[in-house]
Amino acid sequence: MDSEPLTYGAASVGMRGDLIAAHNRAWQRLARPGNWWRGGERLAIAREVRNAPGCSLCAERKAALSPAMVSGDHDSVAKLPAPAIEAVHRIVTDAPRLTERWYRGLLENGLSDGHYVELVAVIATVITIDSFTDALGLPRHCLPKAVAGKPFGNRPAGAKGGLAWVPTVAPEDVTAAEAGLYDGLAGVNIHRALSLVPNEVKGFFDLDSVHYLPDAKLRDFGAGLRAIDNAQIELLAARVSAINQCVY
Numbered sequence: 001m002d003s004e005p006l007t008y009g010a011a012s013v014g015m016r017g018d019l020i021a022a023h024n025r026a027w028q029r030l031a032r033p034g035n036w037w038r039g040g041e042r043l044a045i046a047r048e049v050r051n052a053p054g055c056s057l058c059a060e061r062k063a064a065l066s067p068a069m070v071s072g073d074h075d076s077v078a079k080l081p082a083p084a085i086e087a088v089h090r091i092v093t094d095a096p097r098l099t100e101r102w103y104r105g106l107l108e109n110g111l112s113d114g115h116y117v118e119l120v121a122v123i124a125t126v127i128t129i130d131s132f133t134d135a136l137g138l139p140r141h142c143l144p145k146a147v148a149g150k151p152f153g154n155r156p157a158g159a160k161g162g163l164a165w166v167p168t169v170a171p172e173d174v175t176a177a178e179a180g181l182y183d184g185l186a187g188v189n190i191h192r193a194l195s196l197v198p199n200e201v202k203g204f205f206d207l208d209s210v211h212y213l214p215d216a217k218l219r220d221f222g223a224g225l226r227a228i229d230n231a232q233i234e235l236l237a238a239r240v241s242a243i244n245q246c247v248y
Contacts, residue, residue, distance in 0.1 A: 005024050006141050008136070019210045026207050029125070030144060032149070034118050034152070034199065035198075037118055038150065039147040039148065045078065045123070048085060048089070049122070057070065057072045060072070083109040086106065088123060092127070095244075100165050118197045121200035121204055124204060156175065156178050156195065157175050158174060164193065168192040168196060169198070170187070213233065
């Protein structure tokens with residue numbers, strides 16, 4: 001049975017229904033088995049996302065000229081493989097300094113590329129919704145209850161290397177098993193980033209379309225979907241990207 005729905009009755013501003021609905025879909029999805037992680041493991045990743053900003057090792061690495069200069073163990077709260085803990089902490093606390101060499105090290109230590117991509121998607125979901133409640137001055141939502149079941153374990157046949165550190169699926173390589181992967185999306189690079197785990201593409205852009213804009217409306221400057229116009233939206237997006245050192 002799904003956990004209690006997320007509500008925003010205590011918010012000081014009015015909340016759009018589509019936003020609340022998307023948050024609920026994302027939060028319940030966290031608890032369900034994914035392609036490579038069980039529901040309980042996905043929630044363990046979520047707990048570690050919230051824990052990572054207080055990690056003393058991460059703080060030392062963040063202050064160092066290079067994170068490789070500081071060794072030690074993370075202050076962790078979740079029972080996850082060591083490379084998964086490392087991935088969560090580095091992505092959450094020091095993403096601009098990640099390198100392909102670091103990523104390859106995770107694989108050498110037993111984390112598969114599929115597990116990594118799904119882990120990234122869980123991190124993105126938790127940070128999105130936690131940042132939203134933080135901005136509203138509301139308590140963070142309690143994590144949902146884990147849903148039993150085994151991961152699906154399906155890997156897209158059309159996944160190929162060359163575009164990014166991880167294999168991705170180009171629109172022309174989508175098979176019947178991933179039908180609908182890019183529905184409503186142009187299939188450009190940002191849409192392909194999580195495509196090694198197709199359900200996470202759908203889940204991430206389900207959130208993206210309500211926090212930002214649906215892909216088809218990005219250049220429809222007269223659409224008027226939001227309380228602010230497209231130019232104001234892009235100004236905010238650029239400012240947040242600069243603060244987060246996002247170079248996309």
